[in-house]
Amino acid sequence: MFAIPSFVWATGETFGAQSTVSPSLVKLARDGVPWFLAVLVVTGFLKLLGALVGIGLTRPRGFRTSRLMVFCGGGAATLLTWHGGLFVGHGVLIEAGAVSVEPDLVGLTGWYLYLWGPWFVMGGLAFAVATALYVRQCGDRRRLRLYGTVGALGALVLSLASTAAGIG
Structure with a gap:
């Protein structure tokens, strides 16, 4: 569940981010800045890996x-x-x-x-x-x-x- 926002924000959709995350980060996601979208995707996969480690x-x-x-x-x-x-x-x-x-x-x-x-x-x-x-x-x-x-x-x-x- 914790990984979902990272993947959603990587699509440029910033639902839930406008009031809880720094405006500069929201702008990077909304503008589709490639390096930042890559960071979001990698972060999402790291969160999924974290779930597997927790289970392990x-x-x-x-x-x-x-x-x-x-x-x-x-x-x-x-x-x-x-x-x-x-x-x-x-x-x-x-x-x-x-x-x-x-x-x-x-x-x-x-x-x-x-x-x-x-x-x-x-x-x-x-x-x-x-x-x-x-x-x-x-x-x-x-x-x-x-x-x-x-x-x-x-x-x-x-x-x-x-x-x-x-x-x-």
Whole structure:
């Protein structure tokens, strides 16, 4: 369900986005900017992959699959928690008056602070718990933790790069 908006917005339809997402992002989708539409499609597929990883973390498999599940679980936990934390942190700074935003973005602050940010943080924490429980059920915990750490660091680098590029 979480992937559906990404695919819908990639068609140029911005239903539900006008009042809850940054106007600059809505404009990119509405204008059909190719690189942004590609980002939306990739994001949609990553969300579907996340669902498969979440399901995969429900029961241990062979070591090769376990490495992949822990790598992806650690990455998802970090990426979602970091992304949501940025939303919440920025929203708190805006609400406290420490940071100002353009007038057309003021109405979005509540969406990011009270809905999107906490939603991403909760998803990240759910992946962290699921990954930790998965590792506890597997044999080679030390080695699996390494894969989780690499996945987490990779997700953090990806998030920082996308934020620096202005698409995060």
